[in-house]
Amino acid sequence: MAQTYEYPRPALTVDVVVFALDDEDLQVMLIRRKLPPFAGQWALPGGFVRVAETLEEAAQRELQEESGLAGIFLEQLFTFSEIDRDPRERVVTVAYYALVNLAGHDVRASADAAQAAWFPVGELPELAFDHTRIVEVALQRLRGKVRYQPIGFELLPAGFTLSQMQHLYEAVLETPLDKRNFRKKVLGLGLLLRLKERQMDGRHRPAQLYRFDAQRYEKLKKRGLHFEV
Amino acid sequence: MAQTYEYPRPALTVDVVVFALDDEDLQVMLIRRKLPPFAGQWALPGGFVRVAETLEEAAQRELQEESGLAGIFLEQLFTFSEIDRDPRERVVTVAYYALVNLAGHDVRASADAAQAAWFPVGELPELAFDHTRIVEVALQRLRGKVRYQPIGFELLPAGFTLSQMQHLYEAVLETPLDKRNFRKKVLGLGLLLRLKERQMDGRHRPAQLYRFDAQRYEKLKKRGLHFEV
DNA sequence: CCAAAAGTGTTAAAACTACACCCATGA
DNA sequence: TCATGGGTGTAGTTTTAACACTTTTGG
Numbered sequence: 001m002a003q004t005y006e007y008p009r010p011a012l013t014v015d016v017v018v019f020a021l022d023d024e025d026l027q028v029m030l031i032r033r034k035l036p037p038f039a040g041q042w043a044l045p046g047g048f049v050r051v052a053e054t055l056e057e058a059a060q061r062e063l064q065e066e067s068g069l070a071g072i073f074l075e076q077l078f079t080f081s082e083i084d085r086d087p088r089e090r091v092v093t094v095a096y097y098a099l100v101n102l103a104g105h106d107v108r109a110s111a112d113a114a115q116a117a118w119f120p121v122g123e124l125p126e127l128a129f130d131h132t133r134i135v136e137v138a139l140q141r142l143r144g145k146v147r148y149q150p151i152g153f154e155l156l157p158a159g160f161t162l163s164q165m166q167h168l169y170e171a172v173l174e175t176p177l178d179k180r181n182f183r184k185k186v187l188g189l190g191l192l193l194r195l196k197e198r199q200m201d202g203r204h205r206p207a208q209l210y211r212f213d214a215q216r217y218e219k220l221k222k223r224g225l226h227f228e229v
Numbered sequence: 230m231a232q233t234y235e236y237p238r239p240a241l242t243v244d245v246v247v248f249a250l251d252d253e254d255l256q257v258m259l260i261r262r263k264l265p266p267f268a269g270q271w272a273l274p275g276g277f278v279r280v281a282e283t284l285e286e287a288a289q290r291e292l293q294e295e296s297g298l299a300g301i302f303l304e305q306l307f308t309f310s311e312i313d314r315d316p317r318e319r320v321v322t323v324a325y326y327a328l329v330n331l332a333g334h335d336v337r338a339s340a341d342a343a344q345a346a347w348f349p350v351g352e353l354p355e356l357a358f359d360h361t362r363i364v365e366v367a368l369q370r371l372r373g374k375v376r377y378q379p380i381g382f383e384l385l386p387a388g389f390t391l392s393q394m395q396h397l398y399e400a401v402l403e404t405p406l407d408k409r410n411f412r413k414k415v416l417g418l419g420l421l422l423r424l425k426e427r428q429m430d431g432r433h434r435p436a437q438l439y440r441f442d443a444q445r446y447e448k449l450k451k452r453g454l455h456f457e458v
Numbered sequence: 459c460c461a462a463a464a465g466t467g468t469t470a471a472a473a474c475t476a477c478a479c480c481c482a483t484g485a
Numbered sequence: 486t487c488a489t490g491g492g493t494g495t496a497g498t499t500t501t502a503a504c505a506c507t508t509t510t511g512g
Contacts, residue, residue: 001236008232008280012239012321051237051319055310079308079323081284090280092241092323094308148377163491180493181475203484204489392464409466410502432511433463 010090014059015046017097017138026171027118028135031066037087038128059096067116074098077138085130097138146172150227159195159209191217239319243288244275246326246367255400256347257364260295266316267357288325296345303327306367314359326367375401379456388424388438420446
């Protein structure tokens with residue numbers, strides 16, 4: 001399988017920052033490395049890109065192999081190319097990020113507990129390579145994006161409550177939001193469809209479930225959807 | 230210089246979309262290709278990444294070599310990885326974009342006219358590879374970005390008038406803006422410093438020149454600057 | 459004195475913020 | 486019946502959008 005090229009070329013990898021909302025906290029999925037370099041240390045899921053796959057395919061494949069997560073919505077984040085970011089040789093990595101688990105999407109179950117784990121974004125361990133930096137950039141992007149785009153929508157499960165959605169926003173933005181104003185605004189967008197069912201999950205009034213109206217979203221997006229917190 | 234690796238790896242290139250404002254129109258810089266594939270066709274400036282340089286360095290180098298433009302502000306756009314985007318072999322490209330020339334920055338002069346030329350974004354010729362797509366993505370990004378971030382500021386020349394700035398915004402957004410409201414908003418940001426000089430460039434009232442207050446911008450950006458058209 | 463772009467305020471409409479109580483359920 | 490989170494409207498303030506005339510210069 002060895003290959004010779006006329007000029008040396010950087011190796012190409014993908015890394016994925018998967019965010020999840022666990023009750024209150026925004027968490028990040030990490031994998032414990034088995035091999036050097038940084039053996040035993042925590043790192044983002046990721047690995048080398050094969051010549052017959054796109055970057056997104058590589059990211060999905062590595063995510064599946066290392067964490068069990070399959071078919072989630074990925075967004076390209078940034079391509080990192082610092083010369084010394086990998087001690088072995090020159091490696092350029094394309095980072096992706098994803099947001100999973102609003103409304104009962106149990107993410108823990110799909111990860112192989114032996115090597116994958118979730119950490120609150122505020123309490124990450126020391127990470128391999130420049131992965132701490134990558135997580136920072138992802139977080140920054142997520143926060144920036146959430147303010148003017150209804151993020152999370154592409155990847156929401158079928159039914160969620162407005163409170164869950166509000167908690168997502170509060171966790172990402174790290175700021176409390178007013179319940180009435182949040183509902184007014186988010187319903188005013190016309191992107192949510194009421195479901196027939198309601199969520200009865202405790203000793204309190206059941207909550208209305210909604211789903212995201214993807215078709216309408218696509219239409220509005222083309223005309224320059226405007227949305228803010 | 231030939232090199233052998235254990236596994237085949239994609240080649241890595243950079244491509245740059247340079248936008249410029251020429252009076253009314255938003256233009257894109259293109260290079261006529263001398264070598265196959267697509268010899269004789271127009272393409273974005275760009276080329277292979279060397280192992281000892283970062284992507285940004287590669288982009289700057291290629292831009293300098295192919296167009297004479299040096300040291301301009303580049304922003305990473307997206308990394309394109311479609312399997313067949315290059316007919317020769319698997320090539321992944323990291324695209325950058327830049328915006329030059331508000332207020333008398335004469336861009337034409339720095340480009341080697343024999344191979345580089347400007348085209349209005351609405352009238353691009355057929356481009357090599359997937360470069361048409363890359364320009365589309367860049368344009369989309371520029372338009373999206375301009376609405377909530379004071380773009381262009383990092384790369385503005387020392388002195389510019391509010392009308393020039395407004396024209397930039399109008400060209401990028403392809404929509405007319407109200408002069409009074411634009412001025413109110415942009416001055417209200419507190420990011421512009423009046424210069425002593427005024428621009429006397431015609432038989433009409435001279436225009437006040439401003440420069441961008443980069444320090445203040447950096448401060449505000451950290452606190453989550455809010456800006457909209 | 460004419461042409462051309464620079465510069466300047468006000469008003470009505472819309473959007474945003476702050477805020478407090480009743481509702482439906484399970485225990 | 487109590488605890489828990491779900492759900493709802495209004496009023497004051499701020500922000501936005503629309504709009505027209507005067508100023509300064511060069512020819």
